Amino acid sequence: MSAVSLVVPFHFFRCHSVTTRLRSVAARTMSSQSSQRVFQLRQDPLTGNSEWIVIEENDQTGVPETGLLARTSYLDMLNDSCRNRAFRLAIEKTITEPCHVLDIGAGTGLLSMMAARAMGEEDSKGMVTACESYLPMVKLMRKVLHKNGMAKNINLINKRSDELKVGEDLASQAHVLVSEILDSELLGEGLIPSLQHAHDMLLVDNPKTVPYRATTYCQLVESTFLCNMHDLQNNEAKKPDGVCLVPPGLESLFGIKSEQYAMHVDAIEKEIKLLSEPIKIFEFDFWKRPESDGEIGVDIEAITEGRIHAIISWWVLQLDSEGTIFYSTAPRWIDSNSDTGFRDWCDHWKQCVWYTPGAGVSISKGEKIHLHATHTCTNILYNLKTTQSLTREMTQSPLSTGDLHLTLPPERVAVYGDSIYRQSMIEATRKAVQGKSHPHCLVIDDSLLLPLMALHISNTSRVISLSPGLQENAARYLEAIADSNGYSKDRFKYFREGKAKLTEAYPNEIDLLIGEPYYYGLESGLPWQNLRFWKDRTLLDSVLSKDAVVMPYKGVLRGCAMFLPDFWKSRCCLGSVEGFDHALVNTTLGGCGDLPSGKDSPCLPFFIWQCGETKKLSKEFTVMEFDFSKPITGPCFGEVQVEFIKPGVCHGIALWMDWVMDEKNSTVISTGPDERYWKQGVKLLTKPVTVRVEGSSSIKIQASLDPSSNGELIITHILS
The missing domain is CATH 3.40.50.150 (Vaccinia Virus protein VP39)
Structure with missing residues (x-):
């Protein structure tokens, strides 16, 4: 079952560098004088039943259990060369003499090692305190520090930052804070409360910080695709089937969550009409204590007529105090000649989408619209008001349904419409x-x-x-x-x-x-x-x-060989990361390519259409079938030889389910790469295969399901 398990610290907001990367499953941690233990929640995918598994740690040099971190985005983050280089340059520019550095959410210890190296590894006057609350990552970081000869330079503490105390965990207040506790929305990993506690209790007055500042931006857009992901009422009003999931008067019962939704908007650039210039919204200075809440009002002039279906947002990091080193999560259509420039495709940070209610807000060229933005400790929220009317609000239900508001993911809302x-x-x-x-x-x-x-x-x-x-x-x-x-x-x-x-x-x-x-x-x-x-x-x-x-009458596991250069690059095995050896993390973090014999990369759930550059290299094929007309009686097996139809480089196999609704196969619901409302499974190969169609290397895909064990579908591949 470990092949499908995920773990996340139960402390939701201050778990640093892991919370939003592992939100789907929770775990709890506790400590005693004799040992530390993690309670890992594992779920049987066939039954939905969960159980808590205890992971003990009595060995301070132990390696985390393989599989615990393989489906996180740590590997993707460490493969982000733009990010790594920006942090290195800023740390080297900021830390110019021995001092006390605090790293919150240390992960594999990359920023801590950068800070220690900047001070001079042999200088006993400087020190780095690194805190990481997630025990499996702490175990992995110890191995990384030891491999790089940095264990004596960095004091690693397995706690949340708000559990640290000066005089107990820290010898003194820190002069410099280095940290990366940011999600795609910026605030979702607890940036504000973490900074507040650090400034109140852990840092000297007027500390230096890397990053120095974060600025959020947004842009008004028209997009039918984005509108379809939340406006079910207007969509189904056009359907003649007579079924209403959102009848008039009951709009308040159904919708999506009122929060920004992370996605790769570059993938739908051709389906987006820009209605405004980019607008600066909030600034968050790391070097001073932030407020828990904030608000701002901005009048935005439309650059063309249209209907505002969504607000797309992103952020820009200024990593140094002088403003020479930047990192941006902006979409590609933002000026490439700006200070931030383009970055490589990565999945640990995306853009965010805020859906305007209903069918959106109509606006004319030159018309001004008022945007009211607020932020809490963990979210940024928007509201629009035109010169004529307020954005449509939910109609109150005439029925006595209390506070019921059923929320579904945007993709499910789009499917129903x-x-x-x-x-x-x-x-x-x-x-x-x-x-x-x-x-x-x-x-x-x-x-x-x-x-x-x-x-x-x-x-x-x-x-x-x-x-x-x-x-x-x-x-x-x-x-x-x-x-x-x-x-x-x-x-x-x-x-x-x-x-x-x-x-x-x-x-x-x-x-x-x-x-x-x-x-x-x-x-x-x-x-x-x-x-x-x-x-x-x-x-x-x-x-x-x-x-x-x-x-449905049966389920069919389908697949297709894919060219996935961006996705491969984001998940490939690590070597040196800004001068620090990270090769030992590859198996634990689910890397692909250059793995030890007998090791394999996991299947990962992704929207293929959002994975950067992609191309199908083979016909779609069937791996195995599941007959729902009969009960499960035992293990199932499937095998197929991939038939290539296009030349190129094969990085992996996209896998999905087709649901055959009736015995005659007259109605089939596909969840393949061409259907954008479903995620597919991606099985990356042990190494890329060059495809010449005739005489190409052969790939055999095998699958097995044993419902009597843990209910996990095992996917393997053989290259020849």
């Missing part, structure tokens, strides 16, 4: 119901669309929904929506008692067992984790009638 997807689902559901006079339907996943479609297609149908991820929120939402759509309450039920009670309550009574499949919370995982549908279908076999229909 997609014409082709909805038409495919309604046709598949209609075929499944066909011939059943009073169908009794069970929806076993977190679909919000299928319960309503089953009620809509057959006037005599009865529907039960489990919604294992959304749970009570889904129950309240579906009950309100079913009533709004005119379906009587006796036809729909949310089953709150769980699967075990369901088998007792409805033995042999279910005529139709269905799912999309979609499980809330697995959006950031690998696409085959939705094979949980098959496991749930197996557990509920006793509720099915003799002629019951299961939809």
